[in-house]
Amino acid sequence: MLRLSWSTFRERWQLFLGAILTVCLGVALVQSSLLILISAAGSGLVEAITLLGITLAVSTFLAVFIVSSTFAFTVAQRRRDLALLRLVGAGRKQVRRLLLSEALLLGVLGTAVGVPLGVVVMRLQTSMLTSLGFAPADFVPAWQNWILGVSAGVGIGVALAGVLAASRRAGKVRPLDALRDTGEGARVMTGARWFFGLLFLAGTIALVTVSSFTGPEAAIPLTINAALTASVALSALSPLVVPLVGGLLGLLLRGTTVGSLAQANLRDGVRRSASTAAPLLVLVALLVGQSGVLASINAAAELEQRRDLVGELVVTTEGPAARELGSVPGVAVAAERLRVPMDVTTRTDYDGDVDTQTDEYVATVVDPGTYAQTNRRAPELSGLRGETLAVAPGLFPAEAEIEVGVGGRTVPLRVVAELPESMGGGDQLLLPRGIVPEATAGAATAETIVRVRPGADVAAVAAEIRALGLGEVSTLDDWIAASASRQQDTSTGIMTVVLGLAGFYALIAVVNAVVIAAAERRREFAVARVSGLSRGQVVRMALVESWAVTVVGLLLGGLAAAGTLAGIGAATARVTGEASIVVPWDLLGITVVGALLVVGATNVWTTLAATRSRPVALVGAGE
Structure with a gap:
């Protein structure tokens, strides 16, 4: 099986390269965070330990989520190939062993690259900690040989776990259904998607509800977990939203050839669209949600000081005065x-x-x-x-x-x-x-x-x-404002440490999903061109479609972020008597514009690459 897996990889390396990249970056992030956390614990750096604990949890979640969704997408893109294997005599267990062998191979390759990359990532994270004041300037994390076993376990384990569910589903689909895209092979909202989507959605509601009745110390981790569970829930249920956005797109671009084709592609490629939107959903939920949570807490703290403190001046001195x-x-x-x-x-x-x-x-x-x-x-x-x-x-x-x-x-x-x-x-x-x-x-x-x-x-x-x-004299209002500004700077530093590299990882996963989606559409684009569309029209059609998928990811990510903000708003209202909900509009705007530009540019580049060959040659080629 390993030999067959290697042959498949060499033949369709474009499809597997993204999976290796996600494993590699996931290993690097987890390895780096764990090594720095162990060194910080040995040095007694309390603030750094807390931050790195959160960073490790977020990095692990992203690695599992992104690698799993990438492998599931990759398997879904190959369902016709797997159906042909079944037709020529391969059994369900053999198909599953083939996919697990491929995952093992990709996990080993990703780990082999991820371990040395993790050393580079560790230096970047250490530089962030020291420059932001969470660790002393001479802080240097120590290398631990046992981390090689942990990294291998993360890379190979996550790869195998990510493809396990997809391989079981691929083995259950009847070959003719997969070839014709009917029956079980065409159904996107499977029983597993419904189960996990509703389960994690219920968990999100529970976390948000509980956070509204707790103090700030408990509300922060609860809302962080709510963002993660909401990401999983909405990612699983996203195929329900894609057709709605496609219908809206059809209304906006009614009467245009490009708009009609993009709407049809969204309707027929729900699985592809949902898989492309998943990492973008997580990116928005984490960046916007957690930034908003910290900003809301800072606003509540400032409101609390203005309400509680009585006086006109504040004098700052060294020693009693x-x-x-x-x-x-x-x-x-x-x-x-x-x-x-x-x-x-x-x-x-x-x-x-x-x-x-x-x-x-x-x-x-x-x-x-x-x-x-x-x-x-x-x-x-x-x-x-x-x-x-x-x-x-x-x-x-x-x-x-x-x-x-x-x-x-x-x-x-x-x-x-x-x-x-x-x-x-x-x-x-x-x-x-x-x-x-x-x-x-x-x-x-x-x-x-x-x-x-x-x-x-x-x-x-x-x-x-x-x-x-x-001493140094300031008005009470100015002193409170300066204190809030310092706290905001600290919160920005926390966000940089916790989500800086993790957000970059999610962004790369977005690009990777777009590349995988376009790599398997060369024949589809060729058919469109043979049917009368120019190359420019095909590129514009794919661009409109990709922007619609981006909107799906942004909307669902924004919904997940809104849930976390609602939870922290209720918690601040219970303590201060007034709900403090701060939406980071600047970050949200940058995220929206950046996502549209990155996804759009990646899609145009991949579509141009996919339409470089003569369409007649691709249409006539065997599948």
Whole structure:
């Protein structure tokens, strides 16, 4: 079987080249993310570990999804060839073994190229992490020899798994049905498509619903998973949408030869159109959906700060300055918030099994009285004295013993208050002033919210603070806006790390699907030209058809992204009282225009290549 598979590959290498490419890139992404994740864990880079964990999950999903859809498309394009094998005596099991042998061969080739490519991808990802500040400049991931086994398992395993379902379906189709495109061979919406489409659609609805009743910490991963499940669901159900778009295309281009033919091709080539739209669907769902989720959370955090904080000015200093600011004429309240990094260790007893965990936090050291005067949602903090702290809900287990390491000493603390739930604009840990040694406090950054006395001139108070050299002064509105801008920059960095290379992989998969679709249409184009169409008309027909398929992918991807935004919008409404849904219109516009240009250019190039030969020679050639 391997010899026959190799012969098939040499004869139809254009069809298999895309499958090898998808396996290769999938192996490279997964290998790179895993190696960097292991090195980051050994170096204690908490933020990098979190990002790379998400990146690894997204990369694995994309590898499985894209490779599976590519192999299924490739098998579907060859159903007539497989039917001929059945007619000359090949049994169902032999057809399945042939396809699995081809998948094994392509998986080995893809892995062989993907392993060295993964080293290049690892350098790119590492450069992203260091340039965006998620890892130190001297961070270098270590090579692990065992990764070769993992990469081989990913490449070969995903290739075999991707072709398994398609091979079983190909073996069940009766040969004459496949040759005539009737019966089981022509049915696109199979039982498996209905089952998995509805199953993942129900899972998406469940994830979006649950995310609307959870806090931001849980809502983010839930919405990410919702984008992935929605992609699978809508990809499986996409053949239902293709004819609708084809009908709309027919209405728009009514009376034109090119439009009528493009509509007919969409109606007859539903499987081809759905397979081409699948990677584009995932690309839009991930890019637009996750960008919108992060932007919505940032908007909710900014809204939360504007609603909760009370004051006119914010003074930023190095070290405490509340006493000096309180003596400035016109200042009524100077509520200092000292940002101090510290190690927090929790010990939780689970029926005799003690779990110990140490993490780095930036705690806020405050005076309970002035803090309450500048925060509308401040809890009762009269007990925040001595060795105590207030924590955000769900930050630590309820029965955990907590101690902090600060200023070279370790202090056990007792929780005396719970802070209100926050979308990211509030504090996680509040500590009283006496916990932090003077030397540590003097080196920390202090942000003091100033409330001026009734009738006092805010500009005059700000000028007096500047004249005394007490710190950098800004209005509260400007300070909140600057904080939101910094958070947006961080979110952009997160998106770059998580979806930068993964989005590029999905884009290549889109191009690959267009190339595979056009490679098998040479005889179809030749028949159209023999029937009276010029070469230019054939190219325009294929271009219109490809743009219609692009619209299908964009619409379904946008629907998946809308579901994730609805979930995070409900979560923000529960916390802040107002739904914050931010649609990244700039990114959406770039994605739409870019998809139309890339798909259109690829389609024109492949169609020109497919119509280069004389049509009579192709029409007369045997299939």
